[in-house]
Amino acid sequence: MRDLNDRLLAAHKACDHAALVSLYRTAAARTDDPDAAGFYLTHAYVFALETDHQDTSALRAELVAQGRETPL
Numbered sequence: 001m002r003d004l005n006d007r008l009l010a011a012h013k014a015c016d017h018a019a020l021v022s023l024y025r026t027a028a029a030r031t032d033d034p035d036a037a038g039f040y041l042t043h044a045y046v047f048a049l050e051t052d053h054q055d056t057s058a059l060r061a062e063l064v065a066q067g068r069e070t071p072l
Helices: 002-014 017-030 034-051 056-065
Strands: none
Touching (some): 002 017, 034 056
């Protein structure tokens, strides 16, 4: 997870929002803590919204399935 954290910091520094979507999604998948997963997915979703990322709908669906976002 240390390498992932370093890559997240580098992507933030570079303002690479596309990379941040992917990295936060990876972080969510790697944790066993549901609250941490929700935190990471929320960040992935926010960066996806900002960049009109192709995974925006899928990320929202994951958050809805976890009860962290309301269905439309």
